[in-house]
Amino acid sequence: MAKTAVIALGGNALTRAGQSGTCDEMLANAAAMAAAVNEVIEAGWRVVIVHGNGPQVGNLALQQEATTMVPAQPLALLGAMTQGQLGSLIAGAVDLLRGPGTAAALVTHVTVDPADPAFRSPSKPIGPFFGRSEAEGLAASRGWSVQPDSGRGYRRVVASPAPTGVIEIDALRALVGAGHLVIAAGGGGIPVADAGTRRVMVDAVIDKDRAAGLIARLLGAQALLLITAVDRVMLHYGTPMQSGLGTITAAEAARYLAAGQFPPGSMGPKIEAALRFLAEGGELAVVTSPGLLAATLAGGGQCPGTRIERGPSQAGPAR
Numbered sequence: 001m002a003k004t005a006v007i008a009l010g011g012n013a014l015t016r017a018g019q020s021g022t023c024d025e026m027l028a029n030a031a032a033m034a035a036a037v038n039e040v041i042e043a044g045w046r047v048v049i050v051h052g053n054g055p056q057v058g059n060l061a062l063q064q065e066a067t068t069m070v071p072a073q074p075l076a077l078l079g080a081m082t083q084g085q086l087g088s089l090i091a092g093a094v095d096l097l098r099g100p101g102t103a104a105a106l107v108t109h110v111t112v113d114p115a116d117p118a119f120r121s122p123s124k125p126i127g128p129f130f131g132r133s134e135a136e137g138l139a140a141s142r143g144w145s146v147q148p149d150s151g152r153g154y155r156r157v158v159a160s161p162a163p164t165g166v167i168e169i170d171a172l173r174a175l176v177g178a179g180h181l182v183i184a185a186g187g188g189g190i191p192v193a194d195a196g197t198r199r200v201m202v203d204a205v206i207d208k209d210r211a212a213g214l215i216a217r218l219l220g221a222q223a224l225l226l227i228t229a230v231d232r233v234m235l236h237y238g239t240p241m242q243s244g245l246g247t248i249t250a251a252e253a254a255r256y257l258a259a260g261q262f263p264p265g266s267m268g269p270k271i272e273a274a275l276r277f278l279a280e281g282g283e284l285a286v287v288t289s290p291g292l293l294a295a296t297l298a299g300g301g302q303c304p305g306t307r308i309e310r311g312p313s314q315a316g317p318a319r
Contacts, residue, residue: 002044002045002046003044003045003046003221003222003223004045004046004047004048004176004216004219004220004221004222004223005040005045005046005047005048005221005222005223005224005225005297006047006048006049006050006212006213006215006216006219006221006223006224006225007037007040007047007048007049007050007212007225007227007293008050008051008052008208008209008211008212008213008224008225008226008227008270008273009033009049009050009051009052009090009208009227010051010052010054010208010227010228010229011051011052011053011054011055011056011057011086011187011208012052012054012055012229013029013033013051013052013227013229013290014026014029014030014033014051014055014056014086014089015029015055015056015059016029017152021055021056021059026086026089027089027092027093030086030089030090030092030093031093031096032290033090033093033227033290034090034093034094034096034097035097035290036227036290036291036293036294037049037094037181037293038094038097038098039293039294040225040293040294040297041098041181042294043294043297043298045223045297046176046179046181047181047182048172048176048181048182048183048184048215048216048219048221049090049181049182049183049184050183050184050185050186050188050208050211050212050215051086051087051090051183051186051187051208052187052188052208053079053082053083053086053186053187053188053205053208054124054125054126054127054205055126055127055128056082056085056086056187057075057078057079057082057126057127057187057205058125058126058127058128058155058156059127059128060078060081060082061075061078061126061127061156062127062128064078065142074201074203075158075203075204075205076190076191076192076201076202076203076204077201079186079187079188079189079190079191079205080107080190082186082187083105083107083108083186083187083190084105084107086183086186086187087105087106087107087183087186088105090103090105090183091103091104091105091183094181098181102180102181103180103181103182103183104175104180104181104182104183105182105183105184105186106168106171106172106175106182106183106184107168107190108166108167108168108172108184108185108186108189108190109166109167109168109189109190109191109192109199110163110164110165110166110167110185110188110189110190110191110192110206110211110214111163111164111165111166111167111191111192111193111194111199112161112162112163112164112191112192112193112202112204112206113161113162113164113193114193114202116159116161116162118159118160118161118162118204119159119161119204121159122145122157122158122159122160123147123157123159123160123264124157124158124159124160124204124205124207125147125149125155125156125157126155126156126157126158126205127155127156128155129149129152129153129154129155130146130153130154130155131153131154132148132153132154134154135153135154135155135156136154138156144156145157145158150266158203158204158205159203159204159205160188160204160205160206160207161191161202161204161206162206162210163185163188163189163206163210163211163214164214165214166184166185166189166214166215166218167192167199168184169215169218169219172184172215172219173219176219184215185206185208185211185212185215187205187206187208188205188206188207188208188210188211189206189211191203191204191205191206207269209226209269209270209272209273210269210272210273212224212226212273213273213274213276213277216277216282217276217277217280217281217282220281221282222282222283222284223282223283223284223285223286223297224273224274224277224282224284224285224286225285225286225293225297226270226273226274226285226286226287226288227288227289227290227293228267228270228287228288228289229289230288230289231244231288231289231292231304231305232244232245232246232287232288232304232305232306233245233262233267233270233271233287233306234267235256235261236261237261237267244306245306246302246303246306246307247299247303247306247307247309248306248307248308248309249308249309249310249311250274250275250278250279250308250309250310253271253274253275253308254275256271257271257272257275267287270287271287271308273285274287274308275308278308278309278310282310283309283310284297284307284308284309284310285307285308286305286306286307286308287305287306287308288304288305288306289305292304292305293305
């Protein structure tokens with residue numbers, strides 16, 4: 001029986017640094033991602049893709065606020081719009097490689113706790129980068145929260161609560177069982193809170209790595225693959241002591257995390273998602289760049305990316 005891998009793909013992979021997010025740019029980026037995913041499928045894996053939407057949902061929010069001719073929509077609905085937008089692009093790119101109807105994009109609602117402390121401390125960056133003075137002006141005029149991001153400027157930040165459940169999990173499971181590549185929980189999923197007999201949409205953006213980890217656990221997937229811009233997870237990142245991690249155990253990754261090696265705003269959420277997945281029955285978590293995804297998943301020899309395994313390993317930092 002084929003094993004299942006859940007792949008977390010960042011919104012920044014679909015609108016890259018320095019790009020404005022045109023349709024042609026996103027189409028080209030989706031094609032590159034589809035090629036990397038196709039290698040995983042060719043290796044015999046069933047695949048679910050969970051994508052982020054930070055740049056796209058922020059850009060859409062700016063478009064909403066640029067006119068008073070039509071009513072602006074809440075952030076949760078903007079997340080739903082980007083699910084359709086990016087799901088269509090990714091599905092089309094996959095189908096070009098594997099045939100029409102191979103990929104299915106599933107509009108997915110993900111439950112959150114309205115009492116999650118994340119609602120009091122916005123942390124999820126969305127939209128474009130701004131200079132400090134422009135960002136502070138927008139925060140004052142539009143009621144935004146803004147924070148510096150990655151040393152490249154300031155961005156709007158919104159609440160990012162932890163995902164607690166996936167409403168469409170049975171449909172997702174059925175599609176995977178039928179042999180489809182499924183694109184689910186786009187943008188981390190449309191956040192909803194349970195209000196008894198109905199669901200209430202919540203203005204937030206769920207972290208896509210956390211959503212991917214939850215889906216992987218609910219599906220009983222064997223692998224969680226976290227795509228990032230770097231080939232390997234780094235220790236002492238940005239210092240003369242910087243070194244990459246090859247194959248390590250979950251225990252080793254947990255020690256590095258506790259030691260503060262993986263900041264909350266960058267690699268931290270990926271390592272946390274990987275560790276929870278492994279702690280709840282997953283076999284393997286991978287963190288690497290798109291081009292090294294299949295080779296890192298396959299393992300063996302000198303691992304090109306970072307593999308985090310449940311079992312013992314003698315491998316340490318690859319220097």
